[in-house]
Amino acid sequence: MAITPDSSVPAALELRGVSKAFGAVVALTSANLRVDLNSIHALVGENGAGKSTLVKIVAGLYHRDAGDFLLRGESVDFSSTAESKAAGIAVIYQEPTLFPDLSVTENIFMGRQPTNRFGRIDRKAMKVEALRLFERLAVRIDPDRPAEGLSIADQQIIEIAKAISLDARVLIMDEPTAALSGVEVDRLFAVARSLRDEGRALVFISHRFDEVFSLCDTITVMRDGQYISTDPISEVTVDEIVRRMVGRDVTELFPKQEAAIGDVVLSVEGLTQPGVFTDISFTVRSGEIVGLAGLVGAGRSEVVRAVFGVDPYAAGRVIMSGTAVPKNSPSQAMRLGLALVPEDRRKQGLVLESSVARNATMAIRRSLSKLGLIDSHVENKAAAIWSSRLEVKTNALDAEVGTLSGGNQQKVVLAKWLATNPRLLIIDEPTRGIDVGTKAEVHRLLSQLAGEGMAILMISSELPEVLGVADRVLVMREGRLTAEISRTEATAESVMFAATHSQEHAA
Amino acid sequence: MTTSTRATAPAPLPGRPRGTNAVTETLGRFVRARETGILLALLIVILVTTIKNPTFLFSGDGWRDLLLTPSILVLVAIGQAVVIITRSVDLSVGSVLGLSAFLTGKVFVSFPGMPIIAVFLIGLIFGGVLGLVNGVLVAFARVPALVITLGTLYAYRGINVVWAGSGRINASDLPKEFLALGTGQFLSIPFLAIIALVVLIAAGWFMKNIRGGRELYAIGSDPSAANLYGLKVTRRIIFAFVFSGALAGLAGVLYAARYGTVDSQAGTGFELDAVGAAVIGGVAIVGGSGTVWGAAIGAILLLTINRALPILGVPDFWQQAVVGILIIGAIVLDRVLALRQSRRLIKERDASHV
Numbered sequence: 001m002a003i004t005p006d007s008s009v010p011a012a013l014e015l016r017g018v019s020k021a022f023g024a025v026v027a028l029t030s031a032n033l034r035v036d037l038n039s040i041h042a043l044v045g046e047n048g049a050g051k052s053t054l055v056k057i058v059a060g061l062y063h064r065d066a067g068d069f070l071l072r073g074e075s076v077d078f079s080s081t082a083e084s085k086a087a088g089i090a091v092i093y094q095e096p097t098l099f100p101d102l103s104v105t106e107n108i109f110m111g112r113q114p115t116n117r118f119g120r121i122d123r124k125a126m127k128v129e130a131l132r133l134f135e136r137l138a139v140r141i142d143p144d145r146p147a148e149g150l151s152i153a154d155q156q157i158i159e160i161a162k163a164i165s166l167d168a169r170v171l172i173m174d175e176p177t178a179a180l181s182g183v184e185v186d187r188l189f190a191v192a193r194s195l196r197d198e199g200r201a202l203v204f205i206s207h208r209f210d211e212v213f214s215l216c217d218t219i220t221v222m223r224d225g226q227y228i229s230t231d232p233i234s235e236v237t238v239d240e241i242v243r244r245m246v247g248r249d250v251t252e253l254f255p256k257q258e259a260a261i262g263d264v265v266l267s268v269e270g271l272t273q274p275g276v277f278t279d280i281s282f283t284v285r286s287g288e289i290v291g292l293a294g295l296v297g298a299g300r301s302e303v304v305r306a307v308f309g310v311d312p313y314a315a316g317r318v319i320m321s322g323t324a325v326p327k328n329s330p331s332q333a334m335r336l337g338l339a340l341v342p343e344d345r346r347k348q349g350l351v352l353e354s355s356v357a358r359n360a361t362m363a364i365r366r367s368l369s370k371l372g373l374i375d376s377h378v379e380n381k382a383a384a385i386w387s388s389r390l391e392v393k394t395n396a397l398d399a400e401v402g403t404l405s406g407g408n409q410q411k412v413v414l415a416k417w418l419a420t421n422p423r424l425l426i427i428d429e430p431t432r433g434i435d436v437g438t439k440a441e442v443h444r445l446l447s448q449l450a451g452e453g454m455a456i457l458m459i460s461s462e463l464p465e466v467l468g469v470a471d472r473v474l475v476m477r478e479g480r481l482t483a484e485i486s487r488t489e490a491t492a493e494s495v496m497f498a499a500t501h502s503q504e505h506a507a
Numbered sequence: 508m509t510t511s512t513r514a515t516a517p518a519p520l521p522g523r524p525r526g527t528n529a530v531t532e533t534l535g536r537f538v539r540a541r542e543t544g545i546l547l548a549l550l551i552v553i554l555v556t557t558i559k560n561p562t563f564l565f566s567g568d569g570w571r572d573l574l575l576t577p578s579i580l581v582l583v584a585i586g587q588a589v590v591i592i593t594r595s596v597d598l599s600v601g602s603v604l605g606l607s608a609f610l611t612g613k614v615f616v617s618f619p620g621m622p623i624i625a626v627f628l629i630g631l632i633f634g635g636v637l638g639l640v641n642g643v644l645v646a647f648a649r650v651p652a653l654v655i656t657l658g659t660l661y662a663y664r665g666i667n668v669v670w671a672g673s674g675r676i677n678a679s680d681l682p683k684e685f686l687a688l689g690t691g692q693f694l695s696i697p698f699l700a701i702i703a704l705v706v707l708i709a710a711g712w713f714m715k716n717i718r719g720g721r722e723l724y725a726i727g728s729d730p731s732a733a734n735l736y737g738l739k740v741t742r743r744i745i746f747a748f749v750f751s752g753a754l755a756g757l758a759g760v761l762y763a764a765r766y767g768t769v770d771s772q773a774g775t776g777f778e779l780d781a782v783g784a785a786v787i788g789g790v791a792i793v794g795g796s797g798t799v800w801g802a803a804i805g806a807i808l809l810l811t812i813n814r815a816l817p818i819l820g821v822p823d824f825w826q827q828a829v830v831g832i833l834i835i836g837a838i839v840l841d842r843v844l845a846l847r848q849s850r851r852l853i854k855e856r857d858a859s860h861v
Contacts (some may be wrong), residue, residue, distance in 0.1 A: 039533025082737025097732035098723045101795035113718055120716045336810050497718050 008071025008168035012201035018067030027053040032227035060084030087447035090163030095467035096155040133161040153184035181295040248435040262286035265455035271316035291470030299479040339422035349413040352402035357383035407438030541789035556815040578699035584784035586751030588802035594727040594794030595652035600755040601777035602663035607759025612676025634756015640746030671771035678767030689764030727794025
């Protein structure tokens, strides 16, 4: 099973010494990637390692500055996505872009619908073909329904169906599993394996090592826009890969410090919003990290948004250290010591065009201002406190937040909320889309904050994170709390069981 | 638990028997279609007004007016619908119509023997060229169409005013056969209505069955996805504006034939009626959905209501307000329907995942 590059057989896709710069920012210095047919090739690296840039070059969205780009041994040069597509390359993005108003079938065939002699679209043939594709992928999606409202998993399947109908020989999947549940991941992997067995080449980009190791046969590591290594997956371990990715030892992925658990800080009683969540009761104590697990769509974000006063609720109470938190008033909730770090930091947590300092002080502007004015010196000083403690990597505090990497953006959002000195920190998917090194930093930080007596409620879809960081795990399924599991009893199986209620789905 | 069983049941599965289903399916699609509601509203308006005053429908003039009055707006609304479907808007159509109408008069004044068909072609091409200017500006300057076409609305009208001054084209300047076209009929259907219907059928067929038409929907539904799909977005958007301009140009020729008199203000305000007609007819202002059929029915409803309100005893004063309510009502209805639809789709999805 040695997968040594055999130069006599041309690779399905090969990039050699590819570089790309955007103005002064160098995204790729020398990237290599060689993907064979009949193979699923993992491409891993921290955020900012240049994976996405590489994918966009292959997809024809960017043009490389230098280097070789070969397809089945022949040099190619794409100036548009259409050319890349015509050459047999398909890219499935984390969040597929479909036409929401058009039917599933039209989404698959847009721009190349089967037509009769007079140029009339043959709808019947098109639908038959769509059904045939879905049958082949062993999925059931109504070909006539509009794409709007489809789950991300189904949208990806449609992208894959499109790729197959184009007879793409190279499929690139850019973090396809980030928003999928366990069952959906299994289905996607089954499809990926069958595509591999048909003789296609797949590139799989992911931050989840369990998935990488169970699906892929070869792995390429990138760091800082450079090629690091390529190995058969059987010859490397997770620890080795992580070390190559971060360029240093990550001694422990989930450093957990023990903290003294104190009094109840937050108490939620019978929180109900019809159709969204039902009868949610739990407490969070000081010094405690409570993990809120469950599948995407189980209603976890909705519950914490209701607790914080962003979303409404019909019945129930939220009590913060004995004081009732009023409904629908985030500003009151903040005054009572709550802080919410939302899931979608780009949309809900940051003003991307503003500076790091301005973002970091956003939640405490009132206390910083004198006569309604803010001295930028004062602003910078306040921002510097948490930014330095969180090790935000930025050239200057007045850099635009939008230019920072995902992990550093997350740190700025954290800095913003920590500046309010909360007693309860609610954090929704703290490490989504963040590279391994920064993940560990975020985990260490959460643990440290708990050690200082802060109560933390953490939503996470990543089981290892929940199991590694939380003192207690609450599990939600379809709007209800289905389990409360202590740290010692929490296992991947017990949490997944409560999240799905059926053992076969336990990961 | 009834919801989950109900929700999974209608999901069509591969290999479902065909036959009687096809009929009920077509019928069901017709009943659910957004256009059906607007058609129903139109029929109700006609029915109620006719009950109040039977000559509204049952007289030579009544029947003729019902079909003739909206014909010109229908043409402009078809073009407008195609542009709105691509997530743009063409506010210059009223000015294009006015310029084309004036040009038509000038052509007849200068070349009295000009064949009528040639004048039609001149109007179409002239409108198309003005539309091309819009399209090129929108596609290449990457400025929202709202701003570009607001600019050309004034620019084209300005040219018209400079050209026409205080002069006007009178019916006496135009050939009799040309004027007869504007009011004449064939089998008691006005020529103008026949022209509008032919254009409507052709445009409707194109938008439904031809790749180019479907791509216009795709571009309006998600422009960035259209780029990723490798669609020729720029070319299609320019096409939509040329199409809209050409129809406005054609409408200008018909305007001259119908009214005989053309001054520098002909067609003022048409753009708003056209946008209103499209929106009332279920063309989503954010693009991607709706049909030219809906826009055409919307145009007929808009002008028919205008004629019906005086008969029903609604003071002049209120007529504009009624049109306004109609437009707002249509938008609110669309929004509600869209929300209901997306909720239903999400429910179906959840049900299928259990």
